Amino acid sequence: MSEYQVILFRAIDGQVTGPDLEFMRKQSSRADVTSTSFRNEYHYGDFNGDALEMLRRGYDFHLHYADFGIATVMIRLPAGLPDPKAAEPFLDDECVQYIPDKQGNGGILRFEPAYEAGMLDAGMDVDGTFENLLPLRKEIMDGDLRPLYLARVGGAIDINHDAEEELIETVPAGLSQLTKAQTALSELYMLGDGLVAAAAQESPDLKGSKSAAPDYRSWLKSISADQKDGWLEGILLEANSRVRAEMLLQFRSAYSAPSWPTAQGKKSVAQLLEGGEKLEKEIKQQRAKAAEQKRLEKLKKMAADPTKTLQQVDELVRVRSMDTYESAASLLSDLRSATMGKKNGHLAEGYAQMLRDQNPTLTRLTQALRQKGFLKEKPGK
Secondary structure (H helix, E strand, C coil): CCCCEEEEEECCCCCCCHHHHHHHHHCCCCCEECCCEEEEEECCCCCCCCHHHHHHCCCCEEEEEECCCEEEEEEEECCCCCCHHHHHHHCCCCCEEEEECCCCCCEEEEECCECCCCCCCCCCCHHHHHHHHCCHHHHHHCCCCHHHHHHHHHHHCCCCCCCCCCCCCEEECCCCCCCHHHHHHHHHCCCCHHHHHHHHCCCCCCCCCCCCCCCHHHHHHCCCHHHHHHHHHHHHHCCCCCHHHHHHHHHHHHCCCCCCCEEECCCCHHHHHHHHHHHHHHHHHHHHHHHHHHHHHHHHHHHHCHHHHHHHHHHHHHHCCHHHHHHHHHHHHHHHHHHCCCCCCCHHHHHHHHHHHHCCCCHHHHHHHHHCCCCCCCCCC
């Protein structure tokens, strides 16, 4: 069925040990399984493990990515949603679900927009994206509503929803100041910078709001000496103790995340998409202008001190790989642009010819230089 899919799990609060680790190993005979991670990559076949149970047994974060249309994120919340009422506007039965445990206060948050084959980025760095997404768990447990909103918008533009009919009535503050993890989530669900910018127009600023570190010290003062001694003993007796996870669970059960500021959403998702298309053009123009300004500043520095650029070219050539040859040729091309019309305007061309003369057997270097317009044959030859 699959062309390419990756299954990833990560334990964050503590290590998975004993029967739970054995359970993880039984979920796939080919996976790379450790006490803190699980990874399997498929080019045919499918993952048939119980992802929900794996999260209940010790893993805290899960990503299932497949280029035929799956981009599922699941997050274990041992103390449940920090503010269920605040989260309610972003939850639905399909793409943003909260699955409570049958016993206790915990549950699992699942983001599961639906895509057709070919819609997702087949060349995406799945492992890098996964690492970038991991901080979402802490952000959500601290009461941040932005990840829920982004996942809900991702669902609203999937193949199972009509953007014209979708109106997300609550907009969290801070959409113009996404964290790295939230940006990764936005990119995973292909929201686009323009769409996020359009949503941010309805989003309050975060000024005055503080994401304070949890006050563990004050909380620990409320814990009995006997219980703290028991925790310490557990850490000493077991190298891979789950004591930290137990402590965090108890802390989160007592810790009330501050209410995240929100505003009333007035635009349908279709209107956000329309506004996002216009903003996307503006964003691209601004980025192009900034990139051009950066390039001009770079060329100005090159013209002021060509020696530094030539030294970099020499260092790249000495590495002797196609990539470094191409980088060296690009640097010389930039130097040519920087010195154009100046007294040393032929410096880059002359240096390219010298490199070729000194390295006649490095055909790939010659190829890279010619691709940048160097080493042109003289007329009549």
